[in-house]
Amino acid sequence: MLTCKDFLNELGEFMDGTLDQELREKLQKHVSECPNCWVVLDTSQRTIKIYKGLEPQTIPPDIHARLMAAVSKKIEASKKA
């Protein structure tokens, strides 16, 4: 029988879908019978989903401008070299 601790240890790979079928099924059975582990799984998956859904913010215009200036300068210098 799998314990909650076993479940937690495998949670990362369980969520990433990289476990073999046998272990996966055992964990699936455990989580369907254990409300605590179900909550941990559900909220962990939602945590990842929230972060993955985040679009990077636009770069402040002055930072973008300085970057492009530095890149242009570098390109120009390489042409002369």
Place this chain on the structure above:
Amino acid sequence: MTSVPPADLFDETALVERARAGDAAAFTELVEKYERKIYRLAKHITQNDEDAEDVLQETFLKAFSHLDTFAGQSKFYTWIVRIAVNEALMKLRKRKSDRTVSLDEPQDTGEETVTREIAVWDEDPEQKYSQEELRDILDSAVNSLKPSFRTVFVLRDIEELSTEETAEALGISVPAVKSRLLRARLQLREKLTRFFRRKGDDVFAYM
């Protein structure tokens, strides 16, 4: 697990080839394509605006200088991420010259995962906050992780590199990536639970 769809990747190969052949416009296009992601990554790791800007510039300048060494076996994005991670970690080490930023910490015993709080989340917890509030909550949660966990989480779950790519970028083993990622995810889950849990439910200890 790729963050760039195949069609895009195909276009990009041509773009990188042009940049390697000395086409300035092609390189500029690559910079504009990835600057936001590199800046975000740099900010997450360095946690400092000034350092993040330095990292951003250094990353693309170094990429330009070393384009001839880019073998084309990995994706261009993975390649510049590796440059950016190195630059960012150097900044971090310079700023905090203590050992707490080492990525080669002793193996964790997993003790921290023994006790945790459990509470069901709201159906749609993100709806309770404005975009800006939500960003603040998510950013400060990530920033509160220790650097060795934070960098792994940022690369795997925000920038969506594979486990292998993350291990390569950080110079650590695949099992180390997996164990740090799990710890980071569990710690974040716990931090977010304070904001997102369903009101009226008791929080109870687990294990």
